[in-house]
Amino acid sequence: MEVIDLAWWKLALAAVLLLLLALCSHLSRLGITRSLLIAGTRTAVQLFLIGLILEALFAAADLVWIVLMAFVMLLVAGREVMARQERRLSGGWAFGIGTGAMFLSSFTVTILTLTVVIGPQPWYSPQYAIPLLGMMLGNTMTGVALSLDRLTESVWRQRAVIENRLMMGQTWREAVGDIRRDAMRGGMIPSINAMAAAGIVSLPGMMTGQILAGSPPAVAVKYQILVMFTITVGTGFGALMAVSVGSRRLFDTRERLRLDRLV
Amino acid sequence: MRPDHTLRLENVTIGELEQVSLTIASAEVVCLSGISGSGKSRLLRAVADLEDHGGRVFLGDIEQSQIAAHEWRRRVMLVPSESQWWSERVGDHFPDKAEVSGLSELGFDRQVMAWSVSRLSSGEKQRLALLRALAAAPQALLLDEPTANLDPETTETVERWLGSEIRERNMPVIWVAHDAGQIRRLADRAFYLNGHVLEAR
Structure with missing residues (x-):
């Protein structure tokens, strides 16, 4: 079976959904908008970084x-x-x-x-x-x-x-x-x-x-x-x-x- | 000849209390009073080796540091003012297969061992704490206000029972008490902790 690579724009779609959730929680004053956005950003950054490290590690x-x-x-x-x-x-x-x-x-x-x-x-x-x-x-x-x-x-x-x-x-x-x-x-x-x-x-x-x-x-x-x-x-x-x-x-x-x- | 269970404190230092020396003969009751915070309870904790302290403590010719800490504490038994009950039934807190004496003298029958600890009143807890301490067959007793939660009548019952047990078992006792009448009834000697110094009364 082939591995279907995820296109960037599809990932962006998921990010938009997350932003939508952040907007809704902001409007209903749930008080978690900030931590939601920070956590989302951290996930993306940390995982990209670890992806780079793993690629290098796998190659070496x-x-x-x-x-x-x-x-x-x-x-x-x-x-x-x-x-x-x-x-x-x-x-x-x-x-x-x-x-x-x-x-x-x-x-x-x-x-x-x-x-x-x-x-x-x-x-x-x-x-x-x-x-x-x-x-x-x-x-x-x-x-x-x-x-x-x-x-x-x-x-x-x-x-x-x-x-x-x-x-x-x-x-x-x-x-x-x-x-x-x-x-x-x-x-x-x-x-x-x-x-x-x-x-x-x-x-x-x-x-x-x-x-x-x-x-x-x-x-x-x-x-x-x-x-x-x-x-x-x-x-x-x-x-x-x-x-x-x-x-x-x-x-x-x-x-x-x-x-x-x-x- | 009866074994020598003299309790001897040599220059015991703990917290603000410094250089307390005191010798309590077998079957002797020494009463200790003083305002709260003067260090009465901490002195008892030092004798029971529950806190780091200076000086030396002997029971007969055995020094505190010579034997395992838990064995020392079983011999030199501290009964705290607030007893703790960690298991479900009263009987779980008594040493296994121990001969529990004094139940009827303190107003209980054997059924009490099956009682749930949650239904105990503070006065019942206090009397049962004394019973469970003596059931472990200690050789010296450190009592921290053992009748604080009892009515006057029960207090005198407990005093009479403890007095006869102390004589019979030949135990030296340090008894922290505040009531002048109680000290008069019990004490062979009485001391007052004044500004961290032990004063004879």
Whole structure:
């Protein structure tokens, strides 16, 4: 099947529709016109830029550049995880824990998928490596940010309960156990829900894109299943690691609750 | 011979409080009073090792830093003025397979273990917090206004019951109290926290 390239004027048509929406929301004073226009512009600019970078990267197919690109993506995701937490660990811990957890889970799962499951030649072929890593990081980021945010917020709100449990002679692990479980669940539920609803409520974005671009649905479906499994695995391990290290950091060696380590 | 459970504070420093030294013998009740913000609760937190502090604390010949923090806190049990209940049923908050004594003395029967914590009044919470603390078999007690939410009659019941438990279990006790009558009834010695200094009364 041929890939139908999108003509520029058709893209412009979609932009006009977006402007029309902006006009309507302005007239009905919804107060979101500005953010709508800014977000629309950002989408266009950011995606064009990444398109240029990917074209260059695909042409070069050099491992060094791909690794560099991967680390830039990781650092941006780490910053995003930190920014999404209302209360976060101070002194670089919020960034370090989020980035470390994403690095270990996303990179491991992506490399495993590339080398063992998909097996392109060479294994780091950018057409496969970059989109796969991007999807892994994007989802792991959401999971890690959600679970860390839930952890720090719950510990903050339930500090009296945690301390009372410590007074009763519980270990820090027992005293914060419910909160840890809850935080890990909070990070994993979006990917579990996405798996449960896949194909029934909506066609997943990647699969839709692949079909629109001309792939046979049967192939698109296989890739989609692969991606959803790997995303869930990456997100789950990422959230587990982040919550384990993060909750340990909230107590000191004498098992005291250290809320002064949150900002 | 009974084990030595003397509670000894040596130059304990926390927040504005400096160099507090105090020795409480087994079965001795030391009452502590002082205006709010004078650091009574923080002193108890230092003794329970819930906050970073200076100085040393001993229970018998064991120093605080020698044993795991959770084991220290089980032995030197702090009962806060506002007890917390994190699980659904009252019984979930008691140590597993613990012998709960004193239920009838404080006006409960065994059914209370199945109660939902949401129906507890503040006075019931306060009495149950004492019961669950003693069910963990502590060797010293730190009580932060344990009768603040109780009517005078119940207060005296709790005092009588706690007094006999303290003697029977041979526990040293620091009891934060404000009521002059209560201090007179309970205290072997009484101290007043005045401008961050411990004054004998």
